[in-house]
Each structure stands twice: as structure tokens, then as C-alpha cells.
Amino acid sequence: MTDYLTAHPEIHTIRIAACDLNGQPRGKRLPARFAGKAEQGGTRFPMSVLNLDIWGDDIENSPLVFASGDPDGTLHPTERGYVPMPWLDAPSALLPVWMSHDDGTPFAGDPRHALAAVQDRYKARGLTPVVATELEFYLIDDSGDELRVPASPRSGKRRLGADTLSLRTLDAFDGFFTELYDACEAMDIPADAAISESGWGQFEINLMHQDDALKAADDAWLFKMLVHGLARKHGFAASFMAKPYPDYAGNGMHTHFSVLDNDGNNIFDDGTARGSDDLLAAVAGCLRAIPASGLIFAPHGNSYDRMVPGAHAPTSICWAYENRTAAVRVPGGSPKARRIEHRVAGGDINPYLMLAAVLGAALTGIEDALTPPDPITGNAYDLDLPQMPDSWQAAIAELETSTVMHRILPQQLIENLILTKRQEATKYAQLERADQIALYLDTV
Known part of the structure; x- marks a missing residue:
């Protein structure tokens, strides 16, 4: 080195x-x-x-x-x-x-080692998870008392409105994104497509799939550091916090994954749109672990502001084919590329813990040969379905009493995480809204 x-x-x-x-x-x-x-x-x-x-x-x-x-x-x-x-x-x-x-x-308290242990369990079965992540973030002018969309470096104007998949919005910050992509190349972070999202000043960048879950988590961790740092260099803030604005969409961090066997075959592919029994078992494992994983997918006080119906974040424990209102989605396309999209996590997560929880849950489903409930159709927000933990306290309690998470994460790490979140919840409750936002804006 x-x-x-x-x-x-x-x-x-x-x-x-x-x-x-x-x-x-x-x-x-x-x-x-x-x-x-x-x-x-x-x-x-x-x-x-x-x-x-x-x-x-x-x-x-x-x-x-x-x-x-x-x-x-x-x-x-x-x-x-x-x-x-x-x-x-x-x-x-x-x-x-x-x-x-x-x-x-x-x-055992190191989150990177926790993910390495999950990856090793896959290897012991002759399997390799292939992982990609999608990271959403806001660019924010935080120079005043209220958070605002930054002025365009090109026009000096503020675009006060959602502009989903707008090239104009991307081009307004072309200098920032050009430097960001150059930096990703220098840091060996496989940044792919960038899009403008539905929030004011919100963007998403996809990191390409790869057959090393540790590198995928490293990439996400380093990418968040890079985006934070470069935004400040350009005179504004960047935030992955789950819900910086109460009235706009929150930031998510979706992950796509498939699993290869020793011959390089995708074990989720059975040549049909349904997918293999292993796919369904992995889906069932993911669904089973969602309540106990809530503290990992929504680790902060602000995280639960994102988990509300109709806000582009899943609130029900369900799965579906080609349905973005579900917590677990199986995208369409070629059967050879059959994969699972896990849509629960916010942008404020720890990437190592998030991937350990998702991949570990899928593996327990395969190990136990689980069968999921029927996939939903239509709008999950309108259906009577099991719900995710809707508060910090509920998520802490779910993790504390879980049995499945002890198959995925070390006992010491679980205990450390519970102690940490209890302390944070007590201190967070004493803060005014402005101080709560300031706490997370640059940190997560």
C-alpha cells in the first residue's frame, strides 16, 4: 500500500x-x-x-x-x-x-466485521451475493434559518418545485456532478446513473452491482463522505438524512441483490417471471426480519418522519412484482437478471449494518426454506397489511426481543446498538426541531 x-x-x-x-x-x-x-x-x-x-x-x-x-x-x-x-x-x-x-x-462491535461474517456464511454454502445500491440525497442551502434549495450555480435562481428525471435540474449543478463523478473514478466507486428525484433539490445516484458485498458497503460509506465533502466545497450542504423537509419526499437507500452459485448461475432465476423457490425463500426471509431490522433501516429520530403512508417509503411488510409501494420488490426484465430490491432503508443508515441485515435475512429464508405470503397487487398503502415499527422506541423493542437477528448479527453488536439508540432517543427528545435537523444534516 x-x-x-x-x-x-x-x-x-x-x-x-x-x-x-x-x-x-x-x-x-x-x-x-x-x-x-x-x-x-x-x-x-x-x-x-x-x-x-x-x-x-x-x-x-x-x-x-x-x-x-x-x-x-x-x-x-x-x-x-x-x-x-x-x-x-x-x-x-x-x-x-x-x-x-x-x-x-x-x-464483534465492528459493523464491517458483521457484514464479513454474513458474506462468509454465503461462501460456506457455495454462494455469492451480487449487490447494488441506490443512494438518494438532497443538496441544501443551510446558510439561513430555514433550509432551502441551493441557487443554481448557472442561473443564480432557485428551482422551487419537484422536477423528477429532469436534465435541466442536473445541468444546473453540472460543476458539482462533474467533480463528483471524477472523484468517484479516482476513489474506485462505481457511480452509474444520476437522476433528479421528486423532492426539491433531491438527487439519486446508483452504484453498480458487484459480487463483493464488503466493497459495495465500502463504496456506499465512502460515497456519502465524498458527497458531504464536495457539497461543502461548492458552497452548499448535501444530506442523506431520512427527512430533511417535512413536506417533501425522504431519502432512501434501496439495495438490489441476486445470488450466484459456484458456477456463476443466478439461483433466483428459474427461466420464468415467477422466479425460483430460492427467490421466494429469500423474499420470505427478508419479510420475516423487517420488524427486528427496523432499528437498522431507520436508525435515527428523524428516520421515522420518512416512514409515513404515501411518501414514497414503504410502511407495510409485504412484497410484490414490479410494485414500488411494497417493502420488497422483484423487478421485471430478463429472468437471467432476476433479483430482489429491498426498499425499506433510509439514506441515513450504516451501509455495513444495512447490507448485513438484508443479506443475512435473505440467507435465513433460504436456510429455512420459507414460503412468503402471496405478493400484493395495487397500492400497498391502501391495503390491510402488517406494519413496520413506526417509532424509535418500537424499533428498539423489536430488536431487543428478536430471535432471527441473533442469527445475523453478533450479540455484542446488538446490545451495543440498543444501548446507543436508547441514549440517543432520550437526548433527541429534548431538542427543538431546528436542533434535530442540524444534528443530522451533515452527520448521516
Whole structure:
């Protein structure tokens, strides 16, 4: 990896960062000349750092802090290696790392290790998930008391209205999107199509499918950092928070996935529009785990503002063919490309936990040979269907009593997440609306 720094002598500082439970990068800044030590011997910081609340505070009564003496973990580079940080003024590079105990065993509170364990379970069955993500975000002028659509850098005017799939809206911010795509190429993030969405100043960018779920999560995590940073460089904010505006559509993060066997065959394809029994079992597994996964798909106080009927976010636990009102959708097209679209998660999620929950749920469905209920037709909002957790407290309770999530995530991570969200919910309830928005605008 030092070859990267040799090839880029302009880089004088590096950041070493791991992903905490809230998806926040936590780590250190180092002069580039000391990078070799971090690469070879790893770096150290407290295990509790991967389990801070959204404000960056310790979790009260956490077993990782005073009860255990707040011990260090060791962090080693992930397979990603260095990536540039083009949103910073000075040439800099980021080295993603993940945490282990001193004996080399993975730290169970690290969300990247949780996803790696799910991927390993697929490999043990001779299977490989192929994953793509779709990330929605808003560009926002937050310079005043009220959030507004940024003025177009081209015309100086504000487009006050939804403009779905508008080239004009994309072109108004062409400088930002051009720099964003250049940065994605430099960071090896497979950014595909960009579209304008239904909210004022809302956009979506798809990241291409790939047969490495860890890289897909890395890409999403790095992409969110990049969009946040570049937007500030251009004079406005970018936010993936679930519902920055009460009256406009929220931000989602949909994921598409199929599963290949050792011969490269899509196990969801049976040559028909129905899909295979494995497809139906995976759908059933996803549906079964939605209530207990609610805290992962909607991890913050603002997340539940998005989960309301008629707001382009699913609220019912159901599935369908080619129906975007359902939580789990099976898109049409060639049977060879048969896949599942999981539509529940907001843009404010931790990508590692979200993919671990989705892929892990699908695998439990395949393992148990589940059969889903009949697919719905029509508008899911108008049907009498089981509902997702509709509040933070309900989602916490569902995870705490779940049995299926203990097959997907480590016990320690589940306990840490519950403690974290209880602390955040207490503090969040004391904030005014403006402070709640400010809390999440740049963080998630």
C-alpha cells in the first residue's frame, strides 16, 4: 500500500478511519511519512470509539468503557487500501481500517466485521451475493434559518418545485456532478446513473452491482463522505438524512441483490417471471426480519418522519412484482437478471449494518426454506397489511426481543446498538426541531 503514497508524493497527510455503529468515520490524522507503521503494525484506539452516540459521546453503562477499563483494539487496513480525499484543500488520502482484538479475532462491535461474517456464511454454502445500491440525497442551502434549495450555480435562481428525471435540474449543478463523478473514478466507486428525484433539490445516484458485498458497503460509506465533502466545497450542504423537509419526499437507500452459485448461475432465476423457490425463500426471509431490522433501516429520530403512508417509503411488510409501494420488490426484465430490491432503508443508515441485515435475512429464508405470503397487487398503502415499527422506541423493542437477528448479527453488536439508540432517543427528545435537523444534516 505504501506504493500508493510513493506514486502520489503530493500527499503529505493521511486519515486512518473505521466505521462506527452510526456510520461515522472515527480515526486519526497522520503525516504521510508515518504511514508505514500504521500499515504494518496497525494502529490502536479504544474499542468504545466504534460505539459512540451520534454526538460522539460515550454510551452510559456500556461494557466497553469503564466496566472493562476502556481497552484498545487494533486496527488494520481493509482490502481497500488508500483512497484520495478530493473534497479537502490539501492533497490527502484515507486508509480505511477495521478493528480486531490483539489476538487477531475480529471485534464483534465492528459493523464491517458483521457484514464479513454474513458474506462468509454465503461462501460456506457455495454462494455469492451480487449487490447494488441506490443512494438518494438532497443538496441544501443551510446558510439561513430555514433550509432551502441551493441557487443554481448557472442561473443564480432557485428551482422551487419537484422536477423528477429532469436534465435541466442536473445541468444546473453540472460543476458539482462533474467533480463528483471524477472523484468517484479516482476513489474506485462505481457511480452509474444520476437522476433528479421528486423532492426539491433531491438527487439519486446508483452504484453498480458487484459480487463483493464488503466493497459495495465500502463504496456506499465512502460515497456519502465524498458527497458531504464536495457539497461543502461548492458552497452548499448535501444530506442523506431520512427527512430533511417535512413536506417533501425522504431519502432512501434501496439495495438490489441476486445470488450466484459456484458456477456463476443466478439461483433466483428459474427461466420464468415467477422466479425460483430460492427467490421466494429469500423474499420470505427478508419479510420475516423487517420488524427486528427496523432499528437498522431507520436508525435515527428523524428516520421515522420518512416512514409515513404515501411518501414514497414503504410502511407495510409485504412484497410484490414490479410494485414500488411494497417493502420488497422483484423487478421485471430478463429472468437471467432476476433479483430482489429491498426498499425499506433510509439514506441515513450504516451501509455495513444495512447490507448485513438484508443479506443475512435473505440467507435465513433460504436456510429455512420459507414460503412468503402471496405478493400484493395495487397500492400497498391502501391495503390491510402488517406494519413496520413506526417509532424509535418500537424499533428498539423489536430488536431487543428478536430471535432471527441473533442469527445475523453478533450479540455484542446488538446490545451495543440498543444501548446507543436508547441514549440517543432520550437526548433527541429534548431538542427543538431546528436542533434535530442540524444534528443530522451533515452527520448521516
